[in-house]
Amino acid sequence: MSSTSTLTHPAADGGIIGEPGPEADFAALFAFIADPLILVRRFGLVEDANAAAFDRVPDLAVGLPLPVEGTQRERMSRYLDLCSRTENPIPGALFVHAGAEGYRRHPCRGARIVLRAYGGEPLVLLHLTPTSLEGRLRLLTDRLSDARRVMQERKRREIEMQALLAERSRLLAHLEEDAQARQRAEAERDAVLSRLYRAGQDERRRLARDLHDHAGQQLVTLTFGLRKIASRLSCPTAIHEVEQLLRHTQDIGQSLRRVTLELRPAALEEFGFVTALRSLLDEWSRVTEIATEFQIVGKEADLPLETAITLYRLAQEALTNVAKHAGPGVCVSIVLRFSALQVTLTIDDNGRGFEADEALTSLLVSQGKLGLLGMRERLSLVEGTLNIEAAPGKGTSIVARIYLSAKESGHAE
Numbered sequence: 001m002s003s004t005s006t007l008t009h010p011a012a013d014g015g016i017i018g019e020p021g022p023e024a025d026f027a028a029l030f031a032f033i034a035d036p037l038i039l040v041r042r043f044g045l046v047e048d049a050n051a052a053a054f055d056r057v058p059d060l061a062v063g064l065p066l067p068v069e070g071t072q073r074e075r076m077s078r079y080l081d082l083c084s085r086t087e088n089p090i091p092g093a094l095f096v097h098a099g100a101e102g103y104r105r106h107p108c109r110g111a112r113i114v115l116r117a118y119g120g121e122p123l124v125l126l127h128l129t130p131t132s133l134e135g136r137l138r139l140l141t142d143r144l145s146d147a148r149r150v151m152q153e154r155k156r157r158e159i160e161m162q163a164l165l166a167e168r169s170r171l172l173a174h175l176e177e178d179a180q181a182r183q184r185a186e187a188e189r190d191a192v193l194s195r196l197y198r199a200g201q202d203e204r205r206r207l208a209r210d211l212h213d214h215a216g217q218q219l220v221t222l223t224f225g226l227r228k229i230a231s232r233l234s235c236p237t238a239i240h241e242v243e244q245l246l247r248h249t250q251d252i253g254q255s256l257r258r259v260t261l262e263l264r265p266a267a268l269e270e271f272g273f274v275t276a277l278r279s280l281l282d283e284w285s286r287v288t289e290i291a292t293e294f295q296i297v298g299k300e301a302d303l304p305l306e307t308a309i310t311l312y313r314l315a316q317e318a319l320t321n322v323a324k325h326a327g328p329g330v331c332v333s334i335v336l337r338f339s340a341l342q343v344t345l346t347i348d349d350n351g352r353g354f355e356a357d358e359a360l361t362s363l364l365v366s367q368g369k370l371g372l373l374g375m376r377e378r379l380s381l382v383e384g385t386l387n388i389e390a391a392p393g394k395g396t397s398i399v400a401r402i403y404l405s406a407k408e409s410g411h412a413e
């Protein structure tokens with residue numbers, strides 16, 4: 001093969017003619033192509049071949065005929081003659097000698113080509129295509145490469161997923177720690193509130209005892225003294241003034257008893273919750289002149305003192321709110337329901353009512369409605385819940401529930 005540098009241009013007779021040029025060394029291009037290429041003359045004489053062709057056909061030699069099997073030479077001559085007449089590649093096959101293996105079939109495509117580097121004589125360029133086995137091997141190689149890329153991508157994603165899972169585990173651990181810390185804080189807050197509530201109840205009882213033992217006794221002494229003075233007077237005007245003082249003293253005594261009952265409902269300890277609640281309702285109805293109704297549903301049970309005091313205070317607060325805000329012509333219904341594991345106190349009125357959303361804690365605080373907020377806090381200290389249902393012009397319903405153990409409710413499991 002000549003080393004003359006050429007450029008390829010169409011020839012007048014339809015072939016490809018090379019023009020000399022430094023940028024198109026045909027020999028270098030011919031050797032660079034990976035597929036086996038063989039230049040042969042019309043009658044099968046090998047003119048040139050690239051390295052891939054020599055690797056595919058070891059017995060191939062420049063200047064000698066193609067090492068074709070003897071029985072295939074005539075067919076090969078016809079195939080080369082046909083290829084020398086057209087530029088379109090024609091499929092065919094070479095049966096060439098393969099050493100000790102005998103002869104081997106090589107699929108190929110052949111076409112006419114004219115190169116000035118080879119004297120301008122028409123030649124046949126044979127392109128040996130991969131055999132079926134080679135094609136399968138190449139396909140398998142491509143698939144293995146694809147599989148390797150897929151496995152690498154999967155491994156990369158698994159690493160990323162493991163990192164995400166590790167980060168998720170850390171976040172869950174932090175969230176769990178935060179939740180536990182919040183639970184501890186809430187438990188500590190409830191314990192503090194419970195202690196404050198009990199301390200408040202103790203202070204109420206102390207104040208009630210002081211008022212009863214000291215102020216009450218002094219009022220009794222004052223009443224007896226005024227009566228003794230009145231019995232010794234003869235002036236009608238003086239007697240009238242002393243009687244007015246006695247009436248004022250009696251009013252003070254009634255007010256003092258009412259305050260004492262609010263501070264320390266002695267009936268709770270002496271007669272039980274139901275009697276104390278009934279007494280509270282009767283006294284409140286007498287003072288406010290508001291019609292009331294009281295019902296008990298279920299089997300009455302003894303309640304723990306703390307639970308009884310909480311419900312009693314809630315009833316006091318609810319009745320106070322009715323007297324302040326419900327308006328004229330209102331009536332109140334109280335239903336006390338006992339069941340196996342809970343006690344429910346329902347207080348209904350048909351007063352003015354209010355927007356139900358106003359019962360939210362944040363709104364209660366902002367609007368200064370601390371009484372309802374205090375109800376909820378008291379109930380939370382004894383494992384209770386409070387629901388408030390209201391609507392403008394349709395009254396208010398307050399439902400308090402406190403869960404009891406089987407021992408407290410008086411029902412066996």
